Amino acid sequence: MGKSVKTSRWFDRLSLRHQFMYTSILILVCTIGATLLTWGLSTLYVFKAPGGFPAPANYYEQQIPKILSYVRKNNEALLNPASRQAVDQVIPLEGIDYQVMGIAGDVRYGTIAKRLIPSREELLHRINTTGRDEGKFIRYVPIINQEQELRGAIVLRYRLDLLASNPDKQLFMALFVVVNMAMPLIYLTIFTFFFGQVFSRKIKPPIAKLIEGAHRIERRDLDFEMEEIKGAKELKELGDAFEEMRRALYDSLDREWRSEQARREMVAAIAHDLRTPLTIIQGHAENLRDSETIRPERLHKYVNTILQNTGRSIRLLEEMTGLSEIEHPDFSLLPEPVDVASFIAQKTEEYTLLCSRKKIVLSSTCEDMRPSPKRMCLDAHRLGQVLDNVIANSIRFTPDYGSIRWNVRISEERIDFEITDSGPGFTAQDVRMVFNKFYKGDSSRSVEKGHAGLGLYTCYTLIQKHGGEIIAENNPDGGASIRFWINKLFC
Incomplete structure (x- = not known):
C-alpha cells in the first residue's frame, strides 16, 4: 500500500508529457505481453487441436524431393499419358x-x-530452374x-503459404x-x-477544481483559497498560477476598494478645505453687498481677502485635478530630449x-558627471511639477531671510536632486x-498656507513612475532635506 502511494506521488510530480510517454510505454508493453501470451496459447491450442498440427507453409515444397525421386525412377515412361x-x-x-x-514443350x-513452353529452346533454357507464375512457384524437372x-x-x-498447405483446414487457419x-x-x-480512462x-478532479474556481471568480467570489492541485506537474503549476491570479485579483479589488475610500476621503478633505475660504469669500461679499x-x-x-481665498x-482644486490625472490607470509619462x-x-x-x-537666499549647483554632456530623455513637465512642489514646500516653511540650497x-x-532649507525641519x-496622501503635518499651519496635503504625495507618485525614489530627512545642522533621483527615460 505504501509503495503504491509513493508511486502515485512520484507519478503526480511528472509532467503531462512524461506521464503520457510512460503511459504509452505501459500500453505498448501490455499490448506486446498480451499478444505474445495469446499467440502462445493459440499455438498450444493448435498442437492439441483435432487433426494434429497444421502443415507448414512450405509443406508442398517439402514434397518435391519425393516427386523428384519418382521422376528419376520412371523418367521417359512418364511421357506416356497412361502414366497419369x-x-x-x-x-x-x-x-x-x-x-x-x-x-x-x-x-x-x-x-x-x-x-x-512454346519451343524446345525455351525448355532447354528453363530446365532445372524455379520461377514464378501467377503468384505461384513453378519448377521445371x-x-x-x-x-x-x-x-x-x-x-x-x-504455393508457399499456410492456407495453401492446409486445404482441409483453410477456414480454421484463416481465422487463426x-x-x-x-x-x-x-x-x-x-x-x-x-x-485512457485511468x-x-x-486529471478530471483537479480540472474540475480549476473550473469551479473560475466560476467562483466569475461570480466575483474571491474569498476562498485554491486547494493544492495534483495529478501532473503542469496541473500543479496551473493551480499555483490560478491561486496567484486569485490573490492578485483579490488584492486588486482590495486596492480598488481602498482607492475608492481614498477618493471619498479626498473629496471630503477638499470639501473641508474649500469650506473655509468660501465662507470667508461669502462673508466679505455679503458685507460689501449690505454696506x-x-x-x-x-x-x-475686502477685495484682497476675496482674491486670496479665491486663489x-x-x-x-488644481491639486485634486492633477492628482486624479496622475493616478489614472492610463496615465503615462511623455519623455522628450531635454537639455x-x-x-x-x-x-x-x-x-x-x-x-x-521672503528674502530667502537660494543657492544652486549643477554637476554633470558625464564625459560628453548631451540631451537626456525626460518628461520635463512632470519633473518641473515635482521640483515646483518640493521647492514650494521649502519656501512655505523657511522663515524670512532664511536659505534654501x-x-x-x-x-x-x-x-540626483537634493533640496535643503533652514526651516524647522521635519x-x-x-x-x-x-x-x-492628505498628510498636512501641523494642521494649523496647513490651513494657513492653504494646501490639501497632496503636493509631496504627488511628487512621490511621479518619481515612482520615473523609476526613482524620494527621501525626507533632517539636516544635522538643522532644517529639512528632500533627496530624490530619477532614471532617464526612452524617447
Missing part, C-alpha cells in the same frame, strides 16, 4: 499443379492445361532417357491467422481505452524670484508620513 494415374497418386494434387510436356497431360538425353519435362507449380494478426491492434485498443479519472457706504481702504482690504480655492543644464538654470531663475518675496548631479543613467511623524 500413377503420377496423380505421387503428386499431392490439392496443393501442387503439374504438367508433363514433350521435348518441344507440347502438353502430354497434367492438371495444367495451357501450354507453358527434366525427363531423360537411358542415354541421358532430354526427352521432356514435368512442371510443378505450388486473421485473429492472431489482429490481436496487437485489439489489445492496443483495449489497453489504450483502459489507461488517466482521465486522474451702503464703505471707506476705500476697507473696500481694498487658495483654485490651488486646492538638463538649461532646464535647471531656467527653474533656478523661477525659484529665485519666488524666494525673493539646491544641488543637482547628472550621470549617464539618472539625475518631526519624527513627518519623516514617516510626509509622502502620504
Whole structure:
C-alpha cells in the first residue's frame, strides 16, 4: 500500500508529457505481453487441436524431393499419358499443379492445361530452374532417357503459404491467422481505452477544481483559497498560477476598494478645505453687498481677502485635478530630449524670484558627471511639477531671510536632486508620513498656507513612475532635506 502511494506521488510530480510517454510505454508493453501470451496459447491450442498440427507453409515444397525421386525412377515412361494415374497418386494434387510436356514443350497431360513452353529452346533454357507464375512457384524437372538425353519435362507449380498447405483446414487457419494478426491492434485498443480512462479519472478532479474556481471568480467570489492541485506537474503549476491570479485579483479589488475610500476621503478633505475660504469669500461679499457706504481702504482690504481665498480655492482644486490625472490607470509619462543644464538654470531663475518675496537666499549647483554632456530623455513637465512642489514646500516653511540650497548631479543613467532649507525641519511623524496622501503635518499651519496635503504625495507618485525614489530627512545642522533621483527615460 505504501509503495503504491509513493508511486502515485512520484507519478503526480511528472509532467503531462512524461506521464503520457510512460503511459504509452505501459500500453505498448501490455499490448506486446498480451499478444505474445495469446499467440502462445493459440499455438498450444493448435498442437492439441483435432487433426494434429497444421502443415507448414512450405509443406508442398517439402514434397518435391519425393516427386523428384519418382521422376528419376520412371523418367521417359512418364511421357506416356497412361502414366497419369500413377503420377496423380505421387503428386499431392490439392496443393501442387503439374504438367508433363514433350521435348518441344507440347502438353502430354497434367492438371495444367495451357501450354507453358512454346519451343524446345525455351525448355532447354528453363530446365532445372524455379520461377514464378501467377503468384505461384513453378519448377521445371527434366525427363531423360537411358542415354541421358532430354526427352521432356514435368512442371510443378505450388504455393508457399499456410492456407495453401492446409486445404482441409483453410477456414480454421484463416481465422487463426486473421485473429492472431489482429490481436496487437485489439489489445492496443483495449489497453489504450483502459489507461485512457485511468488517466482521465486522474486529471478530471483537479480540472474540475480549476473550473469551479473560475466560476467562483466569475461570480466575483474571491474569498476562498485554491486547494493544492495534483495529478501532473503542469496541473500543479496551473493551480499555483490560478491561486496567484486569485490573490492578485483579490488584492486588486482590495486596492480598488481602498482607492475608492481614498477618493471619498479626498473629496471630503477638499470639501473641508474649500469650506473655509468660501465662507470667508461669502462673508466679505455679503458685507460689501449690505454696506451702503464703505471707506476705500476697507473696500481694498475686502477685495484682497476675496482674491486670496479665491486663489487658495483654485490651488486646492488644481491639486485634486492633477492628482486624479496622475493616478489614472492610463496615465503615462511623455519623455522628450531635454537639455538638463538649461532646464535647471531656467527653474533656478523661477525659484529665485519666488524666494525673493521672503528674502530667502537660494543657492544652486549643477554637476554633470558625464564625459560628453548631451540631451537626456525626460518628461520635463512632470519633473518641473515635482521640483515646483518640493521647492514650494521649502519656501512655505523657511522663515524670512532664511536659505534654501539646491544641488543637482547628472550621470549617464539618472539625475540626483537634493533640496535643503533652514526651516524647522521635519518631526519624527513627518519623516514617516510626509509622502502620504492628505498628510498636512501641523494642521494649523496647513490651513494657513492653504494646501490639501497632496503636493509631496504627488511628487512621490511621479518619481515612482520615473523609476526613482524620494527621501525626507533632517539636516544635522538643522532644517529639512528632500533627496530624490530619477532614471532617464526612452524617447
